[in-house]
Amino acid sequence: MGFKMGIVGLPNVGKSTLFNALTRTAAAQAANFPFCTIEPNVGEVNVPDARLDMLAKIAGSKSIIPTRMTFVDIAGLVKGASKGEGLGNQFLANIRETDAIAHVLRCFEDDDVTHVEGRVSPVADAETIETELMLADLESVEKRRAGLVRKLKGNDKDAAQQDRLLAAAQAALEEGQPARTVKVDPEDIRAWKLLQLLTGKPVLYVCNVSEADAASGNAHSAAVAEMAAAQGNSHVIISAQIEEEISQLEDDEAEMFLGEMGLEEPGLDRLIRAGYELLHLETYFTVGPKEARAWTIRQGTSAPQAAGVIHGDFEKGFIRAETIAYDDFVTCKGESGAKEAGKMRSEGKAYTVKDGDVLHFLFNT
Ligand SMILES: Nc1ncnc2c1ncn2[C@@H]1O[C@H](COP(=O)(O)OP(=O)(O)OP(=O)(O)O)[C@@H](O)[C@H]1O
Numbered sequence: 001m002g003f004k005m006g007i008v009g010l011p012n013v014g015k016s017t018l019f020n021a022l023t024r025t026a027a028a029q030a031a032n033f034p035f036c037t038i039e040p041n042v043g044e045v046n047v048p049d050a051r052l053d054m055l056a057k058i059a060g061s062k063s064i065i066p067t068r069m070t071f072v073d074i075a076g077l078v079k080g081a082s083k084g085e086g087l088g089n090q091f092l093a094n095i096r097e098t099d100a101i102a103h104v105l106r107c108f109e110d111d112d113v114t115h116v117e118g119r120v121s122p123v124a125d126a127e128t129i130e131t132e133l134m135l136a137d138l139e140s141v142e143k144r145r146a147g148l149v150r151k152l153k154g155n156d157k158d159a160a161q162q163d164r165l166l167a168a169a170q171a172a173l174e175e176g177q178p179a180r181t182v183k184v185d186p187e188d189i190r191a192w193k194l195l196q197l198l199t200g201k202p203v204l205y206v207c208n209v210s211e212a213d214a215a216s217g218n219a220h221s222a223a224v225a226e227m228a229a230a231q232g233n234s235h236v237i238i239s240a241q242i243e244e245e246i247s248q249l250e251d252d253e254a255e256m257f258l259g260e261m262g263l264e265e266p267g268l269d270r271l272i273r274a275g276y277e278l279l280h281l282e283t284y285f286t287v288g289p290k291e292a293r294a295w296t297i298r299q300g301t302s303a304p305q306a307a308g309v310i311h312g313d314f315e316k317g318f319i320r321a322e323t324i325a326y327d328d329f330v331t332c333k334g335e336s337g338a339k340e341a342g343k344m345r346s347e348g349k350a351y352t353v354k355d356g357d358v359l360h361f362l363f364n365t
């Protein structure tokens, strides 16, 4: 089960810089000219979780395997992209299948770094990009509805559902509202996600500030925060440039560097966690002498489904899950302590896994 975030924004706002920092590589070319990125960059990122390190320490696990998230960095969009301005919007196809959008906004002043519209104004930039995403969605909605006409005549139930959802999206988009404002009934959620509308995905605004503003933000990021709150979206403040530098350092050096800047943790950790929250994801753990490992599930996942994340056979042959809550595992100093204290529960098929559960699955093959 992979979770993917697509990175969007105007050209030259720091998308590739952020991508490189996240993936700790220089895989994406980042440079001070618009449309530097053409081909998309795809990279996997560890989801930082201090609990995993703690569990590994207690259990003496030889290796630690964090769970992962995927980021996709694409070409910048400009006003009129849907009509072919700049590089056009063809690259949006690369993020259709992502689960959420990280929208990078330039919140740093630097006369040496070109802004495609000649001024730093992140709220206006956000509107420009959102408009282009809405136009791209509108185009795809219209195309798809046209493609459904024949099936609808044949009383195809799935087609009818799709058309109903597309019509709702179209109505919102035509009023200048993103598709995420459409209220979707629980029984339609699966079909809705399959429409892969860009403005239907949850969005996280990334305020890219200068080094000096990394700890407390600035007037630009404050304006973004206000906009995000009004929309019901989240935001994080990060200096992509500094994060890229930190990501190249050894852990102890990085810690010193962060301290000097007044930061408690890398901004990237906050960003990844915010993405995780945005997607309503949770983590459970498997812990043993060989490895301590984190696994990603959606909130509300049943024990057999959670087992299925490790292997399909675990789900099919699921018998029960020996379960210890994270806090109990720590307080009782490990599995045997938790067992003695009666904190190890045996949970069946109906159990909903909770964030932080330490699980051991029993299954038939
Ligand atoms: N926080 C920051 N402060 C100052 N300069 C920055 C910051 N973040 C990025 N930059 C600089 O901005 C320039 C553009 O960065 P980058 O190439 O990452 O942008 P991009 O959004 O990927 O652009 P494109 O859409 O053209 O691919 C680079 O020179 C980079 O060093």
Ligand SMILES: [Mg+2]
Residues within 6 Å of the ligand: 015, 016, 017, 029, 030, 036, 037, 074, 075, 076
């Ligand atoms: Mg780029």
